[in-house]
Amino acid sequence: MLFCSQEFLLFFLIVFGLYWAISHTRFRVYLLLAASFYFYSSWNQWLALIIVGSTIMDFLIAHALERSQRAGIRKALLLLSVSFNLGILAYFKYLNFFLDALFSSLRLMGLETSIPSLEIILPIGISFYTFEAISYTADIYLRRIKAEKSLANFMLFILFFPHLVAGPIVRARDFLPQVSLHKRWSWMRMQFGAELFLLGLIKKLAIADRMAIIADPIFATPGAYGTVSVWLGVLAYSLQIYCDFSGYSDMAIGIAHMFGFKLGVNFRMPYLARNISEFWHRWHISLSSWLRDYIFISLGGSRGTRWLTYRNLMITMALGGLWHGASWPFVFWGVLHAVLLIGHRILRDLCERSIWLVRGLESYAGNGLRMAATFLVVSLGWVLFRAPSMASALEVYRRMFMAVEGAVVPVSVIAFATTLGCIALAHLFGESGLWKRYSQRLPGEALSLGYAGMALAAALLAPASGKAFIYFQF
Amino acid sequence: MLTNRRHQRSRRAKKAVLLGAGLFVGLQILLLVVVEGWQPLYADPEYGYRLERLRVLRQKNPQRPSLVILGSSRIGNGFDSDYSNSQCLADTSTRSPTVANLSLTGGTAVWQYLVLQRLIRQGLKPDSVIVEILPGSLLSDKQYFTSEFHFPTHRLRWGDTAALATIVPNQAPRHRWEWLQHNALFPWHAHRFSLLGLYAPAWQVESISPSSKPEFWRQTLSRTGWIAFPVAVPTPEQRRDAEAVAKQAYAPVMSTLQVSTEAETTYREIFRCCRDHRIRIAAVLLMPESDVFRSWYSESGQQHVAKFTEAISKEFDIPVVDARTWIAADQFWDGHHLLVSGARAFTTRVHTRLIQPRTTESVAVPVDVLATKPSLVPLR
Numbered sequence: 001m002l003f004c005s006q007e008f009l010l011f012f013l014i015v016f017g018l019y020w021a022i023s024h025t026r027f028r029v030y031l032l033l034a035a036s037f038y039f040y041s042s043w044n045q046w047l048a049l050i051i052v053g054s055t056i057m058d059f060l061i062a063h064a065l066e067r068s069q070r071a072g073i074r075k076a077l078l079l080l081s082v083s084f085n086l087g088i089l090a091y092f093k094y095l096n097f098f099l100d101a102l103f104s105s106l107r108l109m110g111l112e113t114s115i116p117s118l119e120i121i122l123p124i125g126i127s128f129y130t131f132e133a134i135s136y137t138a139d140i141y142l143r144r145i146k147a148e149k150s151l152a153n154f155m156l157f158i159l160f161f162p163h164l165v166a167g168p169i170v171r172a173r174d175f176l177p178q179v180s181l182h183k184r185w186s187w188m189r190m191q192f193g194a195e196l197f198l199l200g201l202i203k204k205l206a207i208a209d210r211m212a213i214i215a216d217p218i219f220a221t222p223g224a225y226g227t228v229s230v231w232l233g234v235l236a237y238s239l240q241i242y243c244d245f246s247g248y249s250d251m252a253i254g255i256a257h258m259f260g261f262k263l264g265v266n267f268r269m270p271y272l273a274r275n276i277s278e279f280w281h282r283w284h285i286s287l288s289s290w291l292r293d294y295i296f297i298s299l300g301g302s303r304g305t306r307w308l309t310y311r312n313l314m315i316t317m318a319l320g321g322l323w324h325g326a327s328w329p330f331v332f333w334g335v336l337h338a339v340l341l342i343g344h345r346i347l348r349d350l351c352e353r354s355i356w357l358v359r360g361l362e363s364y365a366g367n368g369l370r371m372a373a374t375f376l377v378v379s380l381g382w383v384l385f386r387a388p389s390m391a392s393a394l395e396v397y398r399r400m401f402m403a404v405e406g407a408v409v410p411v412s413v414i415a416f417a418t419t420l421g422c423i424a425l426a427h428l429f430g431e432s433g434l435w436k437r438y439s440q441r442l443p444g445e446a447l448s449l450g451y452a453g454m455a456l457a458a459a460l461l462a463p464a465s466g467k468a469f470i471y472f473q474f
Numbered sequence: 475m476l477t478n479r480r481h482q483r484s485r486r487a488k489k490a491v492l493l494g495a496g497l498f499v500g501l502q503i504l505l506l507v508v509v510e511g512w513q514p515l516y517a518d519p520e521y522g523y524r525l526e527r528l529r530v531l532r533q534k535n536p537q538r539p540s541l542v543i544l545g546s547s548r549i550g551n552g553f554d555s556d557y558s559n560s561q562c563l564a565d566t567s568t569r570s571p572t573v574a575n576l577s578l579t580g581g582t583a584v585w586q587y588l589v590l591q592r593l594i595r596q597g598l599k600p601d602s603v604i605v606e607i608l609p610g611s612l613l614s615d616k617q618y619f620t621s622e623f624h625f626p627t628h629r630l631r632w633g634d635t636a637a638l639a640t641i642v643p644n645q646a647p648r649h650r651w652e653w654l655q656h657n658a659l660f661p662w663h664a665h666r667f668s669l670l671g672l673y674a675p676a677w678q679v680e681s682i683s684p685s686s687k688p689e690f691w692r693q694t695l696s697r698t699g700w701i702a703f704p705v706a707v708p709t710p711e712q713r714r715d716a717e718a719v720a721k722q723a724y725a726p727v728m729s730t731l732q733v734s735t736e737a738e739t740t741y742r743e744i745f746r747c748c749r750d751h752r753i754r755i756a757a758v759l760l761m762p763e764s765d766v767f768r769s770w771y772s773e774s775g776q777q778h779v780a781k782f783t784e785a786i787s788k789e790f791d792i793p794v795v796d797a798r799t800w801i802a803a804d805q806f807w808d809g810h811h812l813l814v815s816g817a818r819a820f821t822t823r824v825h826t827r828l829i830q831p832r833t834t835e836s837v838a839v840p841v842d843v844l845a846t847k848p849s850l851v852p853l854r
């Protein structure tokens with residue numbers, strides 16, 4: 001059930017109507033829980049039982065963890081929870097990848113083997129909810145939070161349908177206190193939620209899905225296209241993945257707001273980042289902060305020597321790459337970002353020695369150049385992320401940097417340029433705070449026109465119905 | 475002070491949400507009314523443009539009877555209605571009809587019935603029709619009656635769902651539900667390709683099939699609805715490739731060809747509807763096919779087609795013209811779509827034998843006369 005489907009609209013209207021019709025907080029929790037279970041089972045009812053089972057298991061472990069005072073037992077319980085969650089993830093997501101790697105290594109050693117490929121269905125959203133569960137038990141272990149007493153509240157934290165399948169990855173300390181709070185109807189909150197939902201809808205339907213029409217054929221058969229088309233395809237994919245994923249996040253946050261819940265911001269105009277480190281502070285914030293808090297810092301963070309920091313960065317980003325998908329291009333994508341982050345640290349240290357260089361880099365032109373350079377390297381990285389194989393990714397790179405003739409991807413220049421212009425303008429308005437300042441002064445009538453226009457534009461410009469979100473596969 | 479400001483902001487938010495939602499719903503209703511009441515072009519561009527041409531023809535020649543061609547892309551390419559119409563108009567007596575081609579791409583029996591019903595509903599009932607029988611569809615039309623088949627409901631208007639219910643009653647609730655779900659709830663989304671094609675072509679998605687682009691139909695349809703095949707003389711490679719595509723699509727059906735009860739019922743419904751509305755059936759046509767194309771028929775398939783056409787000819791007393799062998803193989807693009815030269819040869823023959831002789835008779839034939847007229851033997 002996609003957020004941008006009629007099926008979801010009907011589901012949402014029913015749940016929304018019932019939710020605000022019920023005044024009792026507990027019943028509202030049960031309603032959301034039932035709705036979330038139904039939402040997840042619309043993909044696969046058997047896999048919905050797995051998430052329920054694992055959630056109950058985490059709930060019990062967390063309670064035992066809280067009750068226990070002995071360090072050894074606490075560590076063992078944490079280990080049990082982490083292994084249990086990672087075990088589920090490893091089985092469903094990585095088993096074929098690991099088997100493939102193992103048998104390939106055996107073949108390299110001269111042993112004749114055949115790779116058994118297991119037919120495993122990947123439960124949707126598994127990477128997101130296992131990380132949420134791990135952070136919960138880890139926080140209890142570190143005594144940052146108390147174990148939730150109500151199973152229903154805890155299950156809602158994991159199962160809450162807006163963030164269930166593709167994030168944002170929520171933290172228990174942010175979400176659980178909101179569950180028990182009695183929520184009052186607020187038009188301002190409804191407006192904010194609806195505005196975010198419409199923004200996400202337009203990003204997904206009118207931009208991401210249209211960019212996919214340019215990017216998909218190029219990544220499917222890169223060998224057929226000429227240099228200009230391949231560059232265009234890579235640029236289109238950069239916009240597609242941003243609008244697809246941030247569009248989903250906006251919709252999720254917007255829906256949550258309409259139920260009175262606040263989820264954390266997941267994207268903060270990442271293509272305006274002036275360096276790769278800033279990019280990761282703006283892109284998929286809930287994942288990057290999770291990786292920072294539970295992997296990078298656990299490994300020692302940047303407290304040790306320079307080389308230890310680099311090692312920690314490398315491990316964190318490689319795991320981050322692997323989190324996205326069970327294939328080598330994702331791992332290399334993570335490694336590439338680690339290299340870029342390390343490179344940025346070295347460069348930053350070098351630049352800081354010259355005041356003139358710092359001033360130049362901080363000037364308008366310098367900032368513009370840095371943004372362009374960051375966007376370029378990030379876009380080059382997306383090739384690894386999108387290409388179905390390493391060979392395919394290398395072919396894309398070859399065609400990007402060697403002038404090659406080939407087929408031309410059909411693109412409407414007016415539509416493409418207008419889309420780019422709109423994205424750039426929206427970024428400028430958003431980043432400078434102009435939108436926030438002026439939108440508060442706009443009369444309700446003007447805003448309503450804007451909302452109807454946004455919904456109409458999304459309905460009109462959607463190239464196809466029912467194209468899934470990219471991050472559903474993770 | 476603070477409470478007052480908060481109250482103001484809340485009122486503004488309420489206005490923005492409710493007005494915005496109301497405006498959006500209002501715009502959906504407005505487009506729905508426009509499509510249902512005036513503009514079939516948004517729902518079905520091919521039919522919309524053909525209808526527009528028919529209207530112009532009839533407005534220009536109000537005193538003449540009208541002949542409408544129903545069928546698929548085969549007759550859409552193969553019957554040069556421009557030629558036939560100009561020949562008729564050259565006849566100064568007002569008995570010769572205006573000729574309009576209202577065939578549709580993929581226009582099998584179900585679609586022919588829908589077109590006929592649409593014309594009747596819109597007050598453009600023709601005086602006579604030529605109906606194409608697409609042999610392959612005698613078996614494949616069965617799909618419309620199954621629950622797995624998704625009818626392109628975005629091309630339908632509410633009246634069409636009622637017409638469809640007559641011939642596909644078992645799927646009628648589903649068709650109506652799908653229509654409501656897609657066309658009634660979000661018409662701006664359901665008809666987006668037509669709307670973009672008409673008013674914002676730069677935003678039209680390039681990869682959609684040309685048939686979903688209004689611009690395509692506006693440019694390719696002649697003033698009477700004929701589509702001249704765009705390639706004059708194909709190269710041997712082009713023809714070979716086109717025949718391979720046709721073989722892949724049609725050979726499996728033709729080798730196991732049978733007349734499904736569903737297709738038979740639909741054709742009977744077309745003829746019954748013509749009889750009830752006093753629309754003369756000028757002919758039922760089996761369109762020309764190349765030797766290669768015909769070789770894909772199984773012997774029993776050929777017999778099934780012959781038996782079916784014979785039966786309907788007797789039952790409804792209508793002339794069935796088997797034109798499958800009329801045109802030489804080099805006049806086809808892919809074995810069943812005629813090139814311009816082939817279309818001219820075919821049209822001349824059809825016009826001379828079926829349309830021209832009628833100009834001396836009264837075109838609107840009463841029901842009883844139609845029923846007692848002797849059936850015509852297939853022309854060979």
